[in-house]
Amino acid sequence: MSEKWDKESILSLSGAFQTCRILLTAAELDLFTILSDGPKSVEDIARDKSWDERGLRIVMDALAATGFLQKSAEGSYSADETMLKLMAKNGSQSILPLVLHRNRMWESWSKLTEIVKTGSNPNPLGMASRTSEEVQDFIDAMHVVGSVMANRIVESLDLAPFKRMLDVGGASGTYIMAFLRKAPHMKATLFDFPRVVEMGRNRLTQHGFIDRVEIVAGDYTKDELPSGHDLVLLSAIIHSNSRDVNRMLYGKIFRSLDPGGTVLIRDYVLDESRTNPPDGAIFAVNMLCATSAGDSYTLKEIREDLETSGFVSVNLIRNGANMDQLISAEKPR
Template sequence: MLTPFDVWKMSSAFQTARMILSASELGIFEALSSGAKDTKKLARLCRSSVRGMEYILDALAAIGILEKNRGMYRVPKALNAALSPDSEDSILPILRHSSSMWFKWHCLTKVVRTGKPADCLKEMDRDTKDKRVAFIGAMHAIAVGRGIAHYIARDCKVASRRKRLLDIGGASGTYAVAFLNIYPKLKATIFDLPDVIPMAKARIEKTRFAKRIGFCRGDFDSDALPKGHDLALLSAIIHQNGRKENRALYKKIYSALDDGGTLIIRDHVMSDDRTKPPLGAIFAVNMLVATDGGGTYTFKEIREDLASTGFSRIKMIRKGDNMDSLVSAEKRLQT
């Protein structure tokens, strides 16, 4: 049972979060990636006041994000890879994405009152290339750093009986690579926006799967999906849509899939009372501030929407707490 002190602690957790995000925005972690530095040098590199830099550096050292020794600050060895801009395990893209979300959450009170993203977001919500790169980088870091892509692919055992995967909104190809790594006979197509595909190609070219992955430019909201696939993946997509938009998307996927093909959905899948998993309930609020109609859905809602567009044999094949639940559905064989 929560105590009043617990509630107070929760309500002041924003202070720690804001310090970490500001350190990322200021470039403190990048500046320290080449070694320890003192306050004055960091203030100069980060174009900040010495007083302000000293306070935030000491606070970051106090909570263990940095280490301080004889006036010199460094990133702890255990966090070096995570806070280095050049590391494959870097979480800096996640921090950049979180910084952009901070401003949206700042408007939460107004958003709750109106039920729509607040006017204060319109100017900052422009989908710039930098924001998109940060978002895609964040999703890649989460999927790889926490091993999610690997165990999602592993648990989709139907892929062992499939020939070609369509990764819808596949971004940089993190999940396509994970699937191909486990299923050697599988090939894949990454379908995403025209300015995202070059990012995917650049990342895929560095892997051993370049010859097994194709690319298709398009917008799944307005364009038809490419045909010739017996497996489709919809990873962390449905939460950005309302149910009406999801039904339209499921209809497109049903039309594009080969007869007998399978759709896999990865997302939060909520309990009937919408309070579990807790991260899913919080993420629904994230969609409230960030989208016009997005949210997180129960299995019953997902099943109803899939069935309305023709899918059958709809089942939950994995139940998780971290946007790692899986739902599968099949397109009927035509007789």
């Protein structure tokens, strides 16, 4: 159901960016990590970091006013256990990589008005244009987002028929680990850009899965996909592409799959009005800001493109509202 708006709620939303920006700046400055070893004064932090004392004081007072920090009567600042756990770099449940990713989204979303006027994105955020630090933050952010969802997705699937999966754009192996954890009989191949697969190798080694995973570096827009798989996963990939690029990708998957094999697509799947799920419609705006041709797609569009590539039995097998929808399709035997 659509949100009901009035004067107060519209004005509140239009000003909500201020608190958001303060938190993003705190993340960019890594203030919570700085405070992880105890309370500190503005003077101490400014001196250690060579930052402006006035600017830092104003931001830290605002963080205290909004409850992100605490300020003592003596003027020192601290963060409580929950904030350190979530927002410090070394926090046990750190979401800092995802918050830093959203800080970069702030920059791309700031171009939205001009993109709508011109129909052109001057700086799409492709992987090739990111610095090594930005790639690491993005991959870590996707792991933060994906860890819980991957387990939910996998629990809804029967993996008994499958022997070997290919994760296209598999990043650091978050979904591969969830699949292999549920299905001890399976092996997997992780396919992604060269500098990304090394992050995957590290994470898979750390969690004890590397012996069951082949690492293949490549670019699906240029390279054919490795063969010998009866299951291919496209997790949060197709929204970055135009339909033309997705049809090209589906064709490569079709050629790489064993006869009778299955492709699984996890993404937002919009209804025909393109307004539900609402988060999917908003995510399409994110793709407008971050890519040159990405979008959120409807089931009809995805089915048409898969069938054009030779797939049959295209079905929505899992519905949801949080990019947890799943489409399956089969390659005929």
